[in-house]
Amino acid sequence: MLTKENCSKEDVTVTHAESQVIIVGLSQAVAKAFEELSNFIDENTEVQKVIGGKPMAVIKFFQNEKVDDWAGLQKNGVKVDFSTQRNCGVISLSGQRTKVLEGVTLVEQILSALHFKRVEIRAPGVKEFIKEEVHLLAPHAKQEFRCLVLLEEQPEGQLEEQKEHSNRGKPYMQVTMGETVIALFEADLCTHHVDVVVNASNENLKHIGGLADALSRAAGPALQEECDELVRKHGNLQPGCAVITGAGKLPCKNVIHAVGPRWSNEEPQRCTWLLKKTVKKCLQLAEMYNYQSIALPAISGGIFAFPLEVCTSSIVSSIKETLEESRGKGSTSAKDREFSVLVKASPCCGRVAGASRCSQGSTDMNI
Structure with missing residues (x-):
């Protein structure tokens, strides 16, 4: 179903490569076609x-x-x-x-x-x-x-x-690192009860598709208005960056908008480094606000085309490295914190669980 017919009459070429859709053309035409295809995918996803x-x-x-x-x-x-x-x-x-x-x-x-x-x-x-x-x-x-x-x-x-079970979703796995709990859920980020949730956003913080659109709808217009004001004052965000805003009508206290990298087969190491940097920035913002629980989606794992296994292992390892770094600096705020990694599909849950089993204290749940 994903063809050039789903794009405007821009001079682009749309081809399929395994599980990816590749758009080729001039930068502005590709950007417009990418947005239209993303909207098409979002509208037709079951x-x-x-x-x-x-x-x-x-x-x-x-x-x-x-x-x-x-x-x-x-x-x-x-x-x-x-x-x-x-x-x-x-x-x-x-x-x-x-x-x-x-x-x-x-x-x-x-x-x-x-x-x-x-x-x-x-x-x-x-x-x-x-x-x-x-x-x-x-x-x-x-x-x-x-x-x-x-x-x-x-x-x-x-x-x-x-x-409470309905709001938190289906639990798959729990990992303990010291006094910190990392839990894996298949759940809805719009209803998950934590202090702060992470939104996988684009560079201009326009919540027009996917998770960003769902969070924006659930939060009400105030969320998009605050993001527009941030971009007006400070400009677009770069991959690897994150900002925090209010949560509107969402059950959490704040929302962290994180811009993950788009996957490139030519620069896999840089993409992985940027994703880990994005996750680390989210955790640092949560720590700055002294929050005890945070929920992260599979950042860059959707329309940004990050391979799921690379995406999930990078997120888990970034959480682990950030916690170890905080403890190495003698930080006490990293204690008693709960991280929820949220995903949409069971195959992704399996990949996250596989990436997490290398940590001690893991407990599988319904997997």
């Missing part, structure tokens, strides 16, 4: 988003009473599934990235407008009575008050645990 962390009654009410809303998503090409994970209801949306993200926004808006109250029944015999009469009480409550009554066997604490 993704899945899981919305959880809500009581089963809320999910059931949405499923039964908001049929027009989720059926409309399905008509728009988004597959909607309702399932149960660890006794909690979840909603899974899958399809083209842009449509799924729009669907997630719609569903979360509807869910946030729904109210629920959990009533614990402690009086002897009452719970058994309600179990016997629920087939009469539930329809009456629905008819009179348009609300759903659902008996819940799960303790509230278990629900909070599920919510």
